[in-house]
Amino acid sequence: MRITTRKSALSGLALLGTSALVLSGCAAAPEDSGDGDGAASNDFLPCMVSDAGGFDDKSFNQLGFEGLQAAADGLGVEYKEVESAAETDYASNLTNLVAEGCNLIVTVGFALAEAAAESAEANSEVEYVSIDDAVDLDFDGTTDFENIKPLVYDTAQAAFLAGYLAAGVSKTGAVGTFGGMQFPTVTIFMDGFAQGVAHYNEVKGTDVKVFGWDSAAETGTFTGGFAAGTEALNAANSLIGQNIDVLLPVGGPIYQSAAAAIRDSGREIAMIGVDADQYVSAPEIGDLLLTSIRKGMDVSVEEAVTMAGEGNFDNSPYVGTLENEGVSIADYHDWADRVPAELDAEVQALKEAIISGEIKVTSYLAE
Numbered sequence: 001m002r003i004t005t006r007k008s009a010l011s012g013l014a015l016l017g018t019s020a021l022v023l024s025g026c027a028a029a030p031e032d033s034g035d036g037d038g039a040a041s042n043d044f045l046p047c048m049v050s051d052a053g054g055f056d057d058k059s060f061n062q063l064g065f066e067g068l069q070a071a072a073d074g075l076g077v078e079y080k081e082v083e084s085a086a087e088t089d090y091a092s093n094l095t096n097l098v099a100e101g102c103n104l105i106v107t108v109g110f111a112l113a114e115a116a117a118e119s120a121e122a123n124s125e126v127e128y129v130s131i132d133d134a135v136d137l138d139f140d141g142t143t144d145f146e147n148i149k150p151l152v153y154d155t156a157q158a159a160f161l162a163g164y165l166a167a168g169v170s171k172t173g174a175v176g177t178f179g180g181m182q183f184p185t186v187t188i189f190m191d192g193f194a195q196g197v198a199h200y201n202e203v204k205g206t207d208v209k210v211f212g213w214d215s216a217a218e219t220g221t222f223t224g225g226f227a228a229g230t231e232a233l234n235a236a237n238s239l240i241g242q243n244i245d246v247l248l249p250v251g252g253p254i255y256q257s258a259a260a261a262i263r264d265s266g267r268e269i270a271m272i273g274v275d276a277d278q279y280v281s282a283p284e285i286g287d288l289l290l291t292s293i294r295k296g297m298d299v300s301v302e303e304a305v306t307m308a309g310e311g312n313f314d315n316s317p318y319v320g321t322l323e324n325e326g327v328s329i330a331d332y333h334d335w336a337d338r339v340p341a342e343l344d345a346e347v348q349a350l351k352e353a354i355i356s357g358e359i360k361v362t363s364y365l366a367e
Contacts (some may be wrong), residue, residue, distance in 0.1 A: 117148075
């Protein structure tokens with residue numbers, strides 16, 4: 001365990017229903033839980049605990065941490081962060097942050113949902129922000145405790161665009177995906193991707209195959225964890241053996257093994273990143289990336305922490321979508337000259353069709 005303090009320099013819920021509000025745009029005015037004068041109290045201390053991936057994963061945890069840093073910088077306050085080496089650290093890390101005097105604690109990832117619920121129940125005076133999980137452990141459709149604000153992301157929408165794009169650039173007629181573990185926050189990428197490929201086939205009369213995820217059976221290829229290593233390398237190699245030429249690995253550092261397998265193959269295989277624009281966060285694999293399926297975790301965390309610091313903590317769920325830019329696909333970067341202008345135009349039109357509701361993308365957050 002590592003806890004640091006510094007001055008800033010800078011579960012999944014099955015149905016959220018109609019109560020799901022965004023932080024801005026269509027959001028309701030937040031309830032005032034403090035002085036609400038727009039200025040942070042000098043003793044406001046925002047904190048964050050990572051999942052086992054750590055803050056240098058160049059993906060999920062790193063984005064959330066950047067949001068915390070930006071909020072602390074804007075508020076002019078210190079912050080604390082603690083990394084978890086394993087799942088067994090979650091509860092103790094939260095206990096330690098409460099003891100350190102944290103006013104708000106951000107938990108990064110669905111794996112912390114149970115520990116976050118226990119901590120929130122025991123410490124009603126502390127406010128919590130849960131990234132990627134609604135902390136609805138009794139599955140009644142609402143977050144279990146009023147001092148928790150969920151930030152969740154309907155990444156199926158952006159993955160749909162990535163799937164359509166992948167089918168359009170594929171020369172072998174085969175694309176693949178694999179995940180770390182079969183959790184909704186992982187499979188939402190894989191299923192959205194497969195839906196996008198299916199839509200391309202329907203529109204174009206083609207038969208591009210998806211290996212690694214079967215939407216109908218809800219089964220696919222998983223490594224059993226989120227670490228780079230032998231399991232992830234084997235999964236990537238197995239899919240490459242199916243003659244795929246676009247690969248979507250979902251699960252933090254497993255992208256490293258996917259990239260290694262692609263380079264070892266000696267073939268031109270495009271990779272799709274997740275969470276961050278990995279062309280920026282992991283430039284060592286930039287030449288492989290067709291695009292990335294992004295979650296706006298940095299922006300939504302920054303806004304949630306800032307509101308809390310100004311005395312306006314709002315526990316209504318935030319759902320990131322294409323419409324509010326909580327999810328998106330990144331630029332094509334080095335692959336830009338290999339994406340036909342007509343295909344790009346179709347992807348942009350699909351984005352608008354999803355936003356308008358003309359095209360429906362299914363997911364556990366779609367309601």
